[in-house]
Amino acid sequence: AQTVTQSQPEMSVQEAETVTLSCTYDTSESDYYLFWYKQPPSRQMILVIRQEAYKQQNATENRFSVNFQKAAKSFSLKISDSQLGDAAMYFCAYRSVNTNAGKSTFGDGTTLTVKP
Amino acid sequence: DAMVIQNPRYQVTQFGKPVTLSCSQTLNHNVMYWYQQKSSQAPKLLFHYYDKDFNNEADTPDNFQSRRPNTSFCFLDIRSPGLGDAAMYLCATSRDVPGQFFGPGTRLTVL
Numbered sequence: 166a167q168t169v170t171q172s173q174p175e176m177s178v179q180e181a182e183t184v185t186l187s188c189t190y191d192t193s194e195s196d197y198y199l200f201w202y203k204q205p206p207s208r209q210m211i212l213v214i215r216q217e218a219y220k221q222q223n224a225t226e227n228r229f230s231v232n233f234q235k236a237a238k239s240f241s242l243k244i245s246d247s248q249l250g251d252a253a254m255y256f257c258a259y260r261s262v263n264t265n266a267g268k269s270t271f272g273d274g275t276t277l278t279v280k281p
Numbered sequence: 282d283a284m285v286i287q288n289p290r291y292q293v294t295q296f297g298k299p300v301t302l303s304c305s306q307t308l309n310h311n312v313m314y315w316y317q318q319k320s321s322q323a324p325k326l327l328f329h330y331y332d333k334d335f336n337n338e339a340d341t342p343d344n345f346q347s348r349r350p351n352t353s354f355c356f357l358d359i360r361s362p363g364l365g366d367a368a369m370y371l372c373a374t375s376r377d378v379p380g381q382f383f384g385p386g387t388r389l390t391v392l
Contacts, residue, residue, distance in 0.1 A: 198379040210324075210371065210383040217379075256323060260379055268314075269381065271323040 167192045167259050171272035178247045179280050185232075186242045186275050188257030198260040199233065199240045200269065205253040213255070216240065244277075252279045284308070285384035287372050293390045294362050302357040302387045304372030313355040314381065315347060316371040324371055330355060359389075367391045 168191045178184035190199070197218045204210040216224045216233050223231050228248075232241045244251055254276050258269040285306045294300040304313065311332050316324035328337045330349045344366070346358040359366055369388050373381040 200380055202383075209385040210373075212380045212382070215380050254321070268326060268329065273323050274321070276321070 167194075167197075167261065167270045169257055169259050169270050169272035171255075171257055171275050173275045174273070175276045175278070177278040177280060178244070178251075180247055180249060182247055183243060183245045184247055184277065186244075186255050186257075186277065188240045188242070188272055190238050190240065190257075190259050190270075192238070192259065192261075194261055194263070196262045198262065199231075200258040200260070201229070201231070201240075201242045202256045202258060202271075203251075203253045204256065204274075205250075208253075210256070214242065247279050249279050249281060252277055285372055285374055285382050287370075287384040287387050289387060290385060291388050291390070293392065294359075295392050296363065297361045300359050300362055300389065302359075302370050302372075302389070304355045304357070304384055305353050306372075306374045306382075306384075307353070308374055308376070308382060309352065310374035310376040310382070311352065312375045313349060314371075314373040314375075315345075315355070315357045316373065317366075318369045318371055318386070327357070362389070362391045364391050 170189045199216045201213040202210050203213045214226045228245045230243045254274045256274045257272040260269045288303050314329040315327045318324040327341045348356045369386045371386045372384040375381045
């Protein structure tokens, strides 16, 4: 079974600075998907960024980018120019390509605080 | 806008009194999921529907049931809520493109 580990329960960053959230995973599969989800306080969870394992290029969505290291089974999220609205709990998730239903395994989350 | 809607947003029930939570979606996604999320924890998958096929997680208590009468709607029934079932319940959907769309959640309080 796959496992996802987020080793940083809490992180903080100064507004306009850059922060990196860590995620490692364990799998024996060669093809899979990785995700970062954002869950602001009392608001719904949204998909921030997605990475296909077969793609070597790191995914980027505006201020959000990932550092995908397949051999090391590492998938970190970098948030550039942090904004107050980035404060949230961030979940890293893994999904096998072998399941049609798209079931994902979630990490325990990292709570990000943005200081003004 | 296409979205995932959950009703009610807040539900209070009494210990042992059955409760039903609802989820609807306008995304025409074929997969719908129910998660339980307790404070500051990762969502825990309870079950999901792939089209009409129901898939229960092995560790989901029998107290939790689900119905999906059509593509757009899915219900979570808790037959006899206990204090430990107080949580946020999240509905999510997906289709071909990997990644799930989540609803805002229903916060369940059990008195």
